[in-house]
Amino acid sequence: MSFLWDLIQQSQLSKSAQRTGGLEERVIMLEAQLAHTQRLLHETLMRLEQRLGDDLNGDGRIGP
DSSP: OHHHHHHHHHHHHHHHHHTSSOHHHHHHHHHHHHHHHHHHHHHHHHHHHHHHTSOSSSSSSSOO
């Protein structure tokens, strides 16, 4: 469940970063946060497919 902990930590970091920095810094931070969230979502989906044994994302296969 480390991926959920990563998500919680990323959320806390982004909250503190939003309080400081200019627009360009904030955009860079948001892009990094989005990429991290997408990786976590993909990992979560793969684990759910493996656990449930079902093709949840409709790609014709189960898991990675």
